[in-house]
Amino acid sequence: MAIKKFVVGCFTDEKELFPAVKTIRKSGFKIHDVYTPYPVHGLDTALGLRETSLHTAGFIYALIGLCTAFGGIGWILTIDWPQNYGGKPHFALPAWIPIMFECTVLFSAVGMVLTFCYICQIGPLVKKHRFHLRATDDYFVMVIECTQQTNTHDLEGLLKSLGACETKTETVESGWWLGRYDLPAPSVASAVIALILITSLSACSNGDAGREQNRVYMPDMAYSRAVETYDDKEHITNKGIFYNAEPAKGSIARGSDIPFLIAKDTPGSTLNYLAAQKIINPITSLSSDDQEEAHRLYLVYCGICHGQKYDGNGPLYKDGSGPFPAKPATLVGDPKYDAMPEGQMFYSVTYGKNLMGSYASQLTTKQRWMVIKYIKMQQEAVSKPQTNTNSK
Amino acid sequence: MHLKYESQLREPLVYGEKTYGQVTEDILKPIERKPSKLWYVGFFISSALLLFGVYSVYRDVTYGIGQWNLNKTVGWGWDITNFVWWVGIGHAGTLISAILLLFRQGWRTGVNRAAEAMTIFAVLCAGQFPVFHMGRVWMAFYTLPLPNTRGPLWPNFNSPLLWDVFAISTYLTVSLLFWYSGLIPDLATVRDRAKTKFTKLMYGIGSFGWSGSTKHWQRHESLCLVLAGLSTPLVLSVHTIVSFDFATSVIPGWHTTIFPPYFVAGAVFSGFAMVQSLMLVVRKVFGMEDYITIGHIEAMNKVIVLTGSIVGVAYLTELFMGWYSQNKYEGYTFWYSRANLFSPYGWSYWGMMACNVLSPQIFWFRSMRRNIFVTFFMSVIVNIGMWFERFVIIVTSLYRDYLPSSWSIYYSPSPWEIGFFVGTFGLFFTCFFMFSKYAPVIAVAEIKYILKTSGESFKNKITKIETEPLDKFVDEQKHAH
Incomplete structure (x- = not known):
């Protein structure tokens, strides 16, 4: 220089x-x-x-x-x-x-x-x-x-x-x-610029090398802090998060029937049995198809005791010669059952009554109400012409 | 760029018979001496606030923004209020450094350095809020249009929220560049006067090897002028874009075309108030009354009363349109939720009106404009008022939305939400204390530049010349170099 x-x-x-x-x-x-x-x-x-x-x-x-x-x-x-x-x-x-x-x-x-x-x-x-x-x-x-x-x-x-x-x-x-x-x-200055260029270019051209990392420096959303949808409830509780994974009390799933909220009576009590009288059948009428289905269900699950003709004389009782010891209820023609509210009948079907067992596992809520409605229709069919003749 | 002669009607911008050396001496005093006790006290208080803010943010990041009391309708609460407030404060710095440079306002030289620093720190504070509002803050880079293998997955360039990302980051970058390029010659001055090896080294690095060469100055001037020209539309665009965040939505009280000018005026308004608060303290603590004069304070108070009144007109226009449009939702928001003092948030609307529109009118009086205590008090009031403005706009439009079943009774911030805001104050003042200790708070070179035309000694000389016969003066001017 x-x-x-x-x-x-x-x-x-x-x-x-x-x-x-x-x-x-x-x-x-x-x-x-x-x-x-x-x-x-x-x-x-x-x-x-x-x-x-x-x-x-x-x-x-x-x-x-x-x-x-x-x-x-x-x-x-x-x-x-x-x-x-x-x-x-x-x-x-x-x-x-x-x-x-x-x-x-x-x-x-x-x-x-x-x-x-x-x-x-x-x-x-x-x-x-x-x-x-x-x-x-x-x-x-x-x-x-x-x-x-x-x-x-x-x-x-x-x-x-x-x-x-x-x-x-x-x-x-x-x-x-x-x-x-x-x-x-x-x-x-040239050296600095060249350095910046080389570093930025080499950072871009890393190819697949970057895919085989042992160390995650920016894991994106790989490890979510959020609650996973089907996570075990215990995991969530262990994280210190209060989450009971249950729907709110009283919520009804979309498309499902209104639940029967009355519990089974404790032995010796009839409180809930009586309370069931107030429950109204959500099914108000049956179409002909529904009637057919209800009839079928009745024959499969009920008729074996209560009889094809609703007279309490099904194959299991057969006028006392069947294996069943007591007479099943006469569903049509007996004033006691004609007057029985549908809610109470539902209680009996759901939880069982006397010697009859629960049919809750065989019939869905809807099917039970259907069958009950069907029985009521049969009762009416018998009683109505009577009232008609009386008035005549 | 400057007139060689300036009217005697204008007050001197620098008081006292100063020489160039004296100017350097005065302004670099705080850097070259040990800081006062007051500085340490202030610094530790602001650091403590900052630490509290860091803890609040740590909670937000760890547990999510459920830590904040945002609810189903008020999804933007204190965080966005604070964001808009801080961005607004930043605007005064750019206005002083850029727009007033283009308008040849000599008085900007006394306050531009500190105001620009304030801009940068305020924008830094503002940026925290939208970033942490994202919740998963480590995903913040998703807002950037980086080439990626995620699909490709790009941000939506048609969204005002993305415009915000660009506006705020550009604003921060350009302000920083503008500020630092102005700082380089002054840091060189500190470097050349430094006594210890360490200071020499640090300021040597910071001053980029500046030597004061004529050609460099020529380029520096060109650079500053173009940056000023770029910053002027930039500063207007930034708050315009921030206002688009609201104005492009369909929320009653937000969906208005008046927002951009109204936001920009409000931003300048709050920014000048913050400059006043800071400069009044700086001139007192560092004894810079000769450089930041009553004339400076008065000029800024004029801007405050102007912008405050613009904001006031905007408020009244909004109220008028709330009625005139005969739109049920607009009417409800403006007349039932805001202007009605007895609605749940009526207090915030009238607090805003009192602080922003009514109280600044005091500055129509010259004696009030030149009163330091009134100015300081008002600067605080105005900033409170502007905070209320953002709060009113955001919360009163949101808390009763289109669906009355989801109306929230009340939104009040959680301790961590307040802590975040307090923390940004800590960040702002910590930065400002550091800046005032380690960098010249007044632009030394720029003061020297106006010293000859606007200094007190020069004014005195001109007064003497003016008493002389006109012919002689003309003759003298003709033969001057």
Whole structure:
């Protein structure tokens, strides 16, 4: 690296700085740079620097941002993932405007700042040569590059006469840290950019290696904290969560019948048996198909004792010659059973009565009510013509 | 960029006969000295609040947001209220640094650095709420359109909630870049004055090797100007998009086209109030009365009374439309749930009206605008009022929805919900204390830049010139460099 020699002159006011810059340039010296504590307006033109085109870069980044957002969203919502959102068109440009705008701003801002750092060759950990430490405080530091012919002593004298409060001559090894504009991009910055590119690219091109992990660093939804639908109740209780896995009291499954809520009597009590009188049969009428079915069910489950003719003389009793010791109830024709409320009959069928056992496991709730309704219909069929004849 | 001559009618922006060196000395004093006891007390209080917030959030993440008292109708409660409130506060910083830069308002230089810092910290606080509202916070990255093997599964770009993700993250990034690029030259000043090796190293890293070269300054100015130009529509877009979260829904009280301008005005309103609160404390504690002058405070109070009145007009317009539209649901929300003092949440509506619309009218009086105690008191009142505004908008629209059977009797926050909010205060003030200790709270270079045109010494000189005959003055100006 070449060694360069510089003459440094410090000014305390911009009023002296401007004439000094003019004079020095007219005298044919090359001003390396002027370091100031704040942006001094007009100094760039006085030094003959061209206007910066950083804002043009900003405009280009903005366009890139806009196109990226438009292209990205457009591709995703019309080609890669054309979802139907309430029947709206896939190409819903007005709804994309907010994000397109935000991306425009984001790309432009980030791009400009990075470009600014790159062209000024500044960044974290970058150390540049400083000719005078007070240049960031209250001095305007003019640095003149010397050639072989320059008489530094005379130049310092000239600066002093122009109002410089402090002058000195410095030799510095030439390099990017001097902040010259015509130097090519520093190798450090190129290396950093290359590093970023290589890391990001290699992160993308991991292939299938990433699939065979031993360590889950971001398990997505693999291990849910939520209660699993058919989880064992004990697991949930062990987790300290109160969850009884049962529907709320009194809830009825969709499509199922209204449950018979009266419990079986304790031995010796008839409380619930009597309470059952109040329960109304949810089935109010039977269609002919239903009647046929109810009749069939009656014959299968009831008729064997109560008889085909509802007279309590089924094959198991057979006028006392059957294996059954007591006479089953005469369902039609006996005033006791004609007057018996359907709820009470249901109780008997469900829980059993005297020697009759429970038929709850053979007949569903609906079937039981159907059979009861059917019996009631038979009772009515016998009793109604009677009342009719009486009135006649 | 600046006029060489500024009217004597304008107050000086910097008091006292300052030199460039004096400016550096004054502003860097808090960095170069040991912090005062008051700083330690404040820092530890805010750290304690932050820790409580961290614990509250830990509970939210571990047990789910059932920890919050959100219920079947009030699905957005304190969390979204706080989110909108914090985002709004951020807006003043960008307004000062960007819009006032474009409008060539010299007074912004005294307060822009701290206001921008406030913006960043406020947006940081705001961002916590929607993120933790997600419940499964480790899935937060699902909101980003990352190329993936999940289907592919992309976010819905037509959703205002996704616009929010983009708006808030862009806002944070751009504010941070803007703030930091302004900070670089000032950090270089600290670096070049540093005594210890460690400080030199740290500020050396932070100042990016800034040297103050003319070309760099030229680019820096260009950068700041374009960033200001970008931030101006950005800041308007951010709260507009936040308001879209509500306005694009069909909830009575939300479904209104007035929301974007009304939200932006409210955001600037609350933001300036927060800047006032902070700056009044900063100028007192760090003795910066010469840089953050009564003139600055007055200018900000003018913005407060303006934006407060805009917000007031918006409230009245909403009420009017609630009646004029003859829409049953709108009418119910505005006249029964809000404006009716005796409804369950009537107190919040009238609290908002009192704090946001009525009380700022006091700033029509010059003596009140220039009164520090009134200003501080009002800045707190305004922020309370703006919090109420968000609460009113969110909760009073939700708690009695279209289905009366699901109306919730009352929504009141759980300790962990409050703890989260308190925690963001901790985060905000912890960041602000750190910032005020380790970075110049006033933009040193920018103060030096206006010192010659708007400083008190210059004003005095101009006064002297003005008493001279006009011909002589013109002659002098012609021959100046």
